[in-house]
Amino acid sequence: MSHMNRVMTKLLFHLGGVVSAMLAMAALLSGCEEQKEEKWVDLRYRVEDSYTVAARNAEEVSFLVKSTDPWVVEGNADWYDVNPAEGGPDEIYTVTVRCQDNDDLDDRRDTLSIRSDYWVGKRFEIVQKGIAYLNADEGDSVIEKTGGTLTFNIRSNQKWSAEVSSGESWLSIVHGFTGEDDGQVTVSALTNKGELREGVVTVYDRHGEPALLLLCSQDGITLSPAIPENGKWFALQPETQTLEIPVDADVEWTAEKADPDDDWYEISEMTTSDRLVLNVSEHTGKAVREAEIIIASVAAEGAEQVFKTVKFKQINPYYAETVYLNQIIAPGAPYNAEGMSYGKYLFYVNAGMTSTDLFFQIQWKWGTGSADYCNVQYRIQNKVAKGMTSPWNTHINYSGAGAALDYYRTVDTSRGNVLGFLIEENTDVSPSIGNFCWYLNGEEVADMKKIGAAFNPATMFWDRISTPDGVLSITSNSGSAVIEKYDYYPPLDWGE
Numbered sequence: 001m002s003h004m005n006r007v008m009t010k011l012l013f014h015l016g017g018v019v020s021a022m023l024a025m026a027a028l029l030s031g032c033e034e035q036k037e038e039k040w041v042d043l044r045y046r047v048e049d050s051y052t053v054a055a056r057n058a059e060e061v062s063f064l065v066k067s068t069d070p071w072v073v074e075g076n077a078d079w080y081d082v083n084p085a086e087g088g089p090d091e092i093y094t095v096t097v098r099c100q101d102n103d104d105l106d107d108r109r110d111t112l113s114i115r116s117d118y119w120v121g122k123r124f125e126i127v128q129k130g131i132a133y134l135n136a137d138e139g140d141s142v143i144e145k146t147g148g149t150l151t152f153n154i155r156s157n158q159k160w161s162a163e164v165s166s167g168e169s170w171l172s173i174v175h176g177f178t179g180e181d182d183g184q185v186t187v188s189a190l191t192n193k194g195e196l197r198e199g200v201v202t203v204y205d206r207h208g209e210p211a212l213l214l215l216c217s218q219d220g221i222t223l224s225p226a227i228p229e230n231g232k233w234f235a236l237q238p239e240t241q242t243l244e245i246p247v248d249a250d251v252e253w254t255a256e257k258a259d260p261d262d263d264w265y266e267i268s269e270m271t272t273s274d275r276l277v278l279n280v281s282e283h284t285g286k287a288v289r290e291a292e293i294i295i296a297s298v299a300a301e302g303a304e305q306v307f308k309t310v311k312f313k314q315i316n317p318y319y320a321e322t323v324y325l326n327q328i329i330a331p332g333a334p335y336n337a338e339g340m341s342y343g344k345y346l347f348y349v350n351a352g353m354t355s356t357d358l359f360f361q362i363q364w365k366w367g368t369g370s371a372d373y374c375n376v377q378y379r380i381q382n383k384v385a386k387g388m389t390s391p392w393n394t395h396i397n398y399s400g401a402g403a404a405l406d407y408y409r410t411v412d413t414s415r416g417n418v419l420g421f422l423i424e425e426n427t428d429v430s431p432s433i434g435n436f437c438w439y440l441n442g443e444e445v446a447d448m449k450k451i452g453a454a455f456n457p458a459t460m461f462w463d464r465i466s467t468p469d470g471v472l473s474i475t476s477n478s479g480s481a482v483i484e485k486y487d488y489y490p491p492l493d494w495g496e
Contacts, residue, residue, distance in 0.1 A: 039117070039118070040068075041067065041068055041069050041116050041117050041118070041119045042067065042068040043065075043066075043067040043068075043071060043114065043116040043119055043121040044064075044065070044066045044067065044121075045063060045064060045065045045066070045114050045121060045122055046063055046064040047063035047064075047065075047114065047122055047124055048063075048124060049124055049125070050124060050126075050127065051124070051125070051126050051127065052127040052128075053099050053126070053127070053128050053129070054128075054129055055101065055102040055103075055128060055130055055131045056101050057101070058098075058099040058101075058128060060097065060098050061096065061097040061099075061126065062094055062095065062097075063094075063095055064092055064093065064095070065087065065092075065093045065095050065114060066090070066091065066092045067087075067090075067116040068090060068116075069089050069116045069117045070087070070088055070089060070116065070117070071086060071087055071114065071115065071116035072085060072086040072115050072116075073085050073095055073113070073114050073115075074112065074113060074115065075110045075111065075112035075113070075126070076110055076111070077108070077110035079099060079102070079108065079110075079128070080097050080098060080099045080100065080110070080126060080128075081097070081098050081100075082095065082096075082097050082112070083095070097126060099126070102128050102129070102130055102131065103131060104130050105130045105131060105132035105157070105158055105206070106130040106132065107127055107128065107129050107130045108127075108128050108130070109125055109126060109127040109128070110125070110126055111123055111124070111125050111126075112124055112125075112126060131157065132157060132158050132205070132206070133155070133157055134154070134155075134156045134158060134160055134211045134212060135154075135155050135156070135212065136152050136153060136154055136203070136212055136214060137153040137155065139152070141214070141215055141216055141217055142217045142218070142219060143189045143216060143217070143218040143219070144218070144219055145191065145192040145218060145219040145220050145221075146191055146192075147188075147189050147190050147191040147192070148188070148189060149174065149186055149187065149188045149189075150186070150187050150189070150216060151175075151184050151185070151186045151187075152176075152184065152185045152187075152201070152214050153182075153184055154176070154179060154182060154183045154184060154185060154203065154212075156179070156180075156181055156182060156183070157181055158180070158181070158205060158206045159178070159179070159180045159205075159206040160178070160179055160180070160183075160203055160204060160205055160206065161177060161178045161179075161204045161208075162176055162177060162178070162179075162185045162201055162202065162203045162204070162214075163177075163201070163202060163204075164187070164199060164201055164202075165200050165201065165202040165213075166198070166199050166200035167197065167198065167199020167200065167216065168199075170189055170190045170192070170197070170199070170218070171187055171188070171189050171190075171199035171201075171216055171218075172187065172188055173185060173186070173187055173188075173201065174186050174187065174188045185203065185214065187199075187201060187216055189216070192218045192220040193220075193302060193303045193304045194220050194221060194303075194304040194306060195220040195221045195222070195223060195306045196217060196218065196219055196221075196222070197217070197218050197220060198215060198216065198217050198218075199215075199217075199218075200213055200214065200215060200216070201213075201214040201216065202214075221250065221251050221297055221304075221306050222248055222249055222250040222251070223247070223248075223249045223250075223251060223253055223295065223297050223308055224247070224248040224249070224308070225245055225246070225248075225276060225295055225308055225310050226245050226246040226247070228311075228312075232311065233290065233311035233312050234310075234311070234312035235312075235313060235315070235494065236280055236314040236315070237314070237315060238282060238283040238284075238314065238315060238316060238317040239282055239283075240280065240281055240282045242268070242277060242278070242279055242280070243277070243278040243280055243312065244276070244277050244278075245275065245276040245277075245278075245310060246274065246275050247273075247274055247275055247276055247295065248274070249273060249274065251297045251298065251300075251303075251306075252273070252297070252298040253273075253295055253296060253297050253298060254295070254296055254298060255267055255271060255276055255293050255294065255295050255296075256293070256294055256296075257291065257292075257293065257294075258291070258292035258294050258309070259291065259292070262291045264280065264281050264283070264291075264314070265278050265279060265280040265281065265291060266278070266279045267293070276293065276295065276310065278293070278312070280314060283314045283316055284317065285316050286316050286319055287316055287493075288313050288314065288316055288492075288493060288494055288495055289313065289314050289316075290311065290312070290314075290495075291311075291312060291313075292309050292310065292311050293309070293312075294307060294308075294309060295307070295308045295309075295310060296308075313494060313495070315492050315494060316492065318489055318492065319489065319490075320487040320488065320489050321487070321488045321489075321490070322485055322486075322487050322488075323337075323485060323486050323487075323488065324484070324485045325483045325484065325485055325486070326482070326483075326485075327482070327483050328480055328481075329355070329358065329474050329475065329476045329480060329481050329482075329483055330355075330476050330479070330480040331476055331477060331478060333476075334473055334474060334475040334476075335472075335473070335474040335475075335483065336471060336472065336473050336474075337471070337472040338469075338470075338471050338472075339469065339470075340362045340364075340469075340470040340472045341423075341469065341470070341490075342423050342424060342425045342490075342491045343423065343488055343489050343490045343491050344420060344421075344422040344437075344439075344487075344488070344489035345360075345420050345421060345422075345472075345486055345487070345488055345489075346418050346419070346420035346439065346486060346487045346489075347360050347378075347419050347420055347474070347483060347486045348416065348418050348483065348484040348485050348486065348487075349380070349416060349417045349418070349419065349481055349482070349483060349484075350416055350481070350482040350483070350484055351413075351414060351415050351416045352413070352414060352482075353380070353413045353480070353481035353482070354479035354480055354481070355380070355476040355477070355478060355479035355480055355481045356381065356383075356477075356478045356479055357379065357380075357381050357382075357476065357477035357478055357479075358379060358380045358381075358475070358476045358477075358479075358481050359377050359378065359379030359381075359474075359475055359477075360377060360378050360379065360419060360420075360421075360472075360473075360474050361375050361377035361472070361473045361474075361475070362375060362376055362377075362421075362423065362470040362471065362472050362473075363375035363470055363471050363473065364469055364471070373390070374389075374390060374391070375389065375470075376388075376389050376421050376423060376436050377389070377390075377421075378419045378420065378421050378438055378440075380411055380413065380419070383411055383412075383413055384408050384409070384410055384411070385408065385409045385410075385411050385417075385419060385440050385445075386408050387407055387421065387436075387438035387445060387446055389436060396436075396438075396446055396448075407438070407445055407446040409440050409445060411440070416484075417440070417441060418439070418440070418441050419438075419439070419440055420438070420439045420440075420486075420487075421436060421437060421438050421439065422436065422437035422438075422439070423436060424436070424437075424491070425491070435447070435448050435449045436448045
């Protein structure tokens with residue numbers, strides 16, 4: 001072998017050792033990486049996502065940290081101190097963050113992290129308010145109807161600007177478009193020929209962000225009829241009556257019907273400068289009637305007319321729709337009718353019934369399941385009238401089984417009887433709104449609202465008194481009875 005060959009052989013052998021050593025080292029490092037990735041750290045803490053503290057004398061922020069490995073709490077700013085900023089394993093630490101006073105106008109913020117070994121468990125924000133402020137002294141904000149100026153005192157430690165943001169047609173700034181630190185904003189208003197009006201001046205901070213809303217009111221013509229109790233319209237009962245509506249006014253005014261064809265009321269001659277009086281006739285129809293009165297200030301030179309509307313409704317009287325049946329009810333021969341809704345139902349049973357179990361029921365479906373039904377019923381069972389519901393109510397269904405109040409009644413089936421019940425809509429989520437009542441021969445036997453008992457289960461039935469769209473069933477389980485008719489009293493509807 002030549003000298004050159006021997007040198008090359010030694011060199012390759014040496015390089016092979018180096019490569020082997022490098023491969024071995026790489027395998028070792030790879031093993032360490034795998035071990036590190038598989039390492040488990042249990043880092044726990046009780047900390048919020050963000051904390052906001054005052055610019056001066058800020059309260060400390062504190063939270064708990066515990067980990068199976070050493071941990072640290074770290075951030076990027078130097079205006080707060082964390083104590084302790086690190087800790088050992090398996091011990092619960094109370095960490096506090098204390099902020100130094102902030103003398104800058106602007107807020108400052110930083111994000112801190114809680115880390116243990118390779119695991120960052122939580123990042124949260126500390127926000128410290130700046131010392132900037134911008135407000136106005138409280139004072140009179142009303143300008144006379146003849147016009148004039150109004151000045152607002154601004155208290156601030158920064159630059160600011162102001163503009164009229166509402167009422168630009170009659171309100172303008174004459175001083176204080178911009179300012180720095182304390183200052184004043186003075187506005188001027190034109191003569192007001194109409195009713196009271198309001199404008200707004202918006203004051204912006206040094207960043208151009210809205211910081212203050214200054215309300216400016218200007219006196220004007222006063223013409224204000226009283227507001228109805230419901231905020232919309234005055235509610236009248238069906239009888240003949242007089243309706244008096246107070247009117248606050250500092251001008252002459254007139255009143256007229258919005259619809260001249262409304263002949264069921266008249267504007268009374270008793271109307272004066274401070275009250276509107278209406279003479280309303282008796283209502284004998286079957287639907288609520290409603291009307292509007294237009295009140296207007298008397299036109300005067302240099303003044304704008306002011307118009308106001310007064311609305312009122314008169315409910316119709318309670319009335320019955322009679323359905324004549326003259327039908328024999330016997331086992332296998334029931335009477336059924338669909339489309340039953342809220343209201344009062346009275347069933348007329350002729351004298352001489354032989355049925356020992358006759359019942360009247362309206363049932364409606366409230367869900368999608370096969371058992372999702374509710375019903376209210378009244379039955380004559382062995383000459384005893386029993387009001388019932390489903391789901392069951394202990395005070396009504398079981399009143400004959402030792403309950404403190406007894407709502408069962410003995411009836412004379414040799415004579416005619418009138419049984420009925422009332423379904424009132426649940427118009428609210430509260431279980432106290434929907435209601436059931438039972439009637440026998442003109443007597444109110446039970447009223448769930450008056451009894452004050454909850455259904456069993458608790459609120460199920462109340463929640464299900466939605467539009468029944470129910471089915472009426474009159475059924476006899478034994479014997480027969482003749483049903484002459486039933487009266488249906490629809491619920492009174494005021495409309496909206």
